[in-house]
Amino acid sequence: QVQLVQSGAEVKKPGASVKVSCKASGYTFTGYYMHWVRQAPGQGLEWMGWIHPDSGGTNYAQKFQGRVTMTRDTSISTAYMELSRLRSDDTAVYYCARVVVPAAPAGWFDPWGQGTLVTVSS
Amino acid sequence: DIVMTQSPDSLAVSLGERATLNCESSQRLLYSSNNKNCLAWYQQKPGQPPKLLIYWASTRESGVPDRFSGSGSGTDFTLTISSLQAEDVAVYYCQQYYNTPYTFGQGTKLEI
Numbered sequence: 001q002v003q004l005v006q007s008g009a010e011v012k013k014p015g016a017s018v019k020v021s022c023k024a025s026g027y028t029f030t031g032y033y034m035h036w037v038r039q040a041p042g043q044g045l046e047w048m049g050w051i052h053p054d055s056g057g058t059n060y061a062q063k064f065q066g067r068v069t070m071t072r073d074t075s076i077s078t079a080y081m082e083l084s085r086l087r088s089d090d091t092a093v094y095y096c097a098r099v100v101v102p103a104a105p106a107g108w109f110d111p112w113g114q115g116t117l118v119t120v121s122s
Numbered sequence: 123d124i125v126m127t128q129s130p131d132s133l134a135v136s137l138g139e140r141a142t143l144n145c146e147s148s149q150r151l152l153y154s155s156n157n158k159n160c161l162a163w164y165q166q167k168p169g170q171p172p173k174l175l176i177y178w179a180s181t182r183e184s185g186v187p188d189r190f191s192g193s194g195s196g197t198d199f200t201l202t203i204s205s206l207q208a209e210d211v212a213v214y215y216c217q218q219y220y221n222t223p224y225t226f227g228q229g230t231k232l233e234i
């Protein structure tokens with residue numbers, strides 16, 4: 001079955017960087033755009049951007065421009081999201097989520113990864 | 123950016139009763155190529171990722187119980203649960219995928 005499995009929880013100090021991985025299985029990794037969404041504790045969902053696993057092309061939300069980098073390794077069907085210059089308000093659960101429609105950057109998301117908690121604290 | 127506003131923020135409904143959740147977008151979400159609205163609904167339970175319920179504003183995802191239905195067009199959308207079950211307690215989010223950034227509503231917390 002189609003599945004996204006993310007890396008484990010991270011604790012980082014302010015100013016550091018974090019890199020979260022998302023391993024895909026059950027489908028052709030390069031055929032579907034991958035998005036990243038985060039959720040601060042007790043808060044709503046915030047879209048961060050997408051990566052096209054085939055070309056490596058990216059589209060980031062303006063809010064994260066200059067701090068986020070989305071990459072992929074097609075040999076292991078894994079997408080990555082790296083966030084730099086971390087602040088305390090970056091503490092959140094980070095999700096990867098696949099667009100359902102093949103080769104479409106926009107659309108509804110399914111499945112989602114299980115989430116990775118990133119805690120930023122001194 | 124398109125702002126998505128959900129109402130109410132929280133809602134308490136008796137078991138077996140109807141629940142109506144609203145979502146308003148700051149811009150129209152109509153995709154001209156297929157005349158459908160670029161809106162999805164998700165259900166999120168504590169400690170879990172969101173689960174897709176509805177896309178194109180009214181198309182139910184496979185496996186989702188038929189008590190869930192979506193409606194609306196333009197800028198006003200509704201998720202209806204026709205007969206609330208205990209397992210429907212969750213936070214529900216709408217999301218537009220018409221334009222980046224693909225924004226979500228703030229969520230509606232549904233309780234018994």
